[in-house]
Amino acid sequence: MELSVIITTYNKEIWLQKVLEGYANQSEQNFEVIIADDGSNSNTKHIIDSFQNRFIHPIQHIWQEDNGFQKCKILNKAILKSTTDYLLFTDGDCIPRFDFVAQHLKNKEKGYFLSGGYFKLPMSVSEKISLNDIKNQNCFSISWLIKNNVSKSFKLTKLTRNILFAKLMNCITPTKKTFNGHNTSCYKEDILAVNGFNEEMQYGGLDRELGERLLNNGLKSKQIRYSAICIHLEHERIYASIENWKKNNEIRNYNQKHKITKIEKGISQYL
Template sequence: MKISVIVSTYNNPAYLNLVLHSLISQTDTNYEVVVADDGSSEETRQLVHSIANKSAVPVIHAWQEDLGFRLAASRNNGFRHATGDYFVFIDGDCIVRENFVARHRLLSEKGYFVTGNRILLSENFSKAIVERKDFLPHSIFDALNALRKKKINRILPLLYLPEGVINRKKDDRWQKLRGCNFAVWKEDLLRTNGFNEDFVGWGFEDSEFAVRILNAGIHRKSGNFATGVFHLYHKELKVPQEGPNWERLQFAIKEHLTRCPNGIEHLESS
């Protein structure tokens, strides 16, 4: 089974550099990295190509024109450039551990998608890591020390508990899917037609996708205590529960949608 890791980014090469370097040195070997670029400038293109030239695994740059925030369209574009059987989605500000791909492979199971979690890094700690003045914790002792100094917000996502020790087949709430770390089979992306490109502007595109994939009969498996990522600092945006994107989410819930027309395949005009 080949895994495609889709990394969403927009004009943040300093963070993307750290993320890609964490991805090209995985313990797993049967995977590729696709940078789903929502219209970044030349600096990002040069960075991706530079890393691709020295990577043992394929690193592909899937760029689309900058027409505003179009994360759903960018992910679909990344899908079209990918060749994997199983897709892991992360954001371009999430550094992964060396066994990240291997852990997602272990958790993959037909009929399920996997939702992972994250550790939030402070603003100063993120800046220090970018400037190579500090380093991510590599042990629980290091993590406890970082937590004490308020560099990170928690340590539990660093722990690993195998299946059988905890119940990974959790409740099927769409609210549990975070766009910064989740995994889906290619066939299930095609079944739901991927991400709804009617979503323009930040907010609720991940939730609407989660609603549709659950409606399609695909269940959720928890990737907690296995696949946690380090989420570099950015200001959290709180989107009000109103407006076109919120209405699209509510429509998917009310109508029990499984597919969107304006997705991987543009089935009809939006």
């Protein structure tokens, strides 16, 4: 098995169904899927069960009781359940293009984490995308998206299938090479070395904070924003708050100032 895809979700089973369809149609099939479920109801389990025969390896459904936003906690639990040495992190609202897993495997390198991006869709298009649109990759076609009222912009170039152009854009894009929860991969040993995700953090920059500690610990980051692409389905963010952002930014600022690598409330709680 080449890698473990860890997908976070919470009560968005229709979006998750579309995401799993994307992974069921990957050019590289030798990977495991782990659903990091922060307390969803039984509808999510039904969707996961319906996909069990679509993958070479059984889907692992790691669930915890719904007790508010605890994404870091469920991610730490999912990491420990992974059976490979390389992890790809993404969300249950991000549909991967057919070569998504293959691109992460192609670009992985010891001493680095890979920083990917996404193309964000409006709600109308998010709802319109069918399972067939994912199978035949319509939803990654620039012309198809424009026909379905996605605004023309330079951001559409992220969906390019021109390998040379993608490599060039990865080099010249001003976007920082951050650890993005929707599209990032790294070696599991590097995550364990910094004690995983920081469970002191709620919504707002929790993935970036982990990446900053990885950098403090000597890792580098590699840009694959234009090579490994996923499309982001629109959704509400009822768990976002100014207070949480303020607290999380304080944690990040402290960690950067003091070059913190390991945090106390992390994955070691479950070892």
